[in-house]
Amino acid sequence: DIQMTQSSSYLSVSLGGRVTITCKASDHINNWLAWYQQKPGNAPRLLISGATSLETGVPSRFSGSGSGKDYTLSITSLQTEDVATYYCQQYWSTPLTFGAGTKLELK
C-alpha cells in the first residue's frame, strides 16, 4: 500500500497570508494525486486532481504542484472560508489512500 504523509497535522495561519501544505507518498505516484478540503460536518470537496488541475469553481488562489513522491497545495491570500482540513489522496494504485489531513487554524 502507498502511504501518504502530510507532515503537519495543524498549521497556524493568518488571513491574507500564504499557506503551503505538503504531502509525501511512500512511492512514486506520477502526479496521480488529488487534494480535498473538508469543513466540519460536511463531505470533502475536490479541489485539485492530477496534482495541478484546479476543479471548476475552485478559486484561483488554490494551486497544486509537485512530482514523483512530493506534492504541495498552496493557498495565497488566505480567506476565512479557507479555514478547513485538507487531505491529499493518491490514485496511482489500489488501495486508494489518503493523508492524515492538515487542519488550518487562524492565528
Place this chain on the structure above:
Amino acid sequence: EIQLQQSGPELVKPGASVKVSCKASGYSFTDYNMYWVKQSHGKSLEWIGYIDPYNGGTSYNQKFKGKATLTVDKSSSTAFMHLNSLTSEDSAVYYCASLGRSWFAYWGQGTLVTVSA
C-alpha cells in the same frame, strides 16, 4: 444538477448489519464507478471499495473485504453498501462518491452509522 443522496443515520446493535444507500441523479449512473469512503470520528478517510454500475464489477480495499458488500440497482440509479457483523470500530460516517477516475469529484452528504448496545 449532480447529486448523490444518501440514506439517513443508523443506530445498530453490535453484531447486526446495516445497508446504506446512495441515490445518484443528474448524470449517467452507469458511466462512472461508485466509490465508498469511511471516516471515523475526528479521523482521516479510508477507501472501502468501488463498484462499476454498468456490470456490477467490484474492487475492495483488502481491509474491508468480508466487512462491506457493494451492490447497485440500475433501475433506480442507486448504489448500496452492506456492512455486516458490526462492532464499535465500524461506527463512522460513510460516504459515497463518484464522477472521478479514482478520485472523488462528487460526494454524498454522508451517513452516520453508530454501533451501540
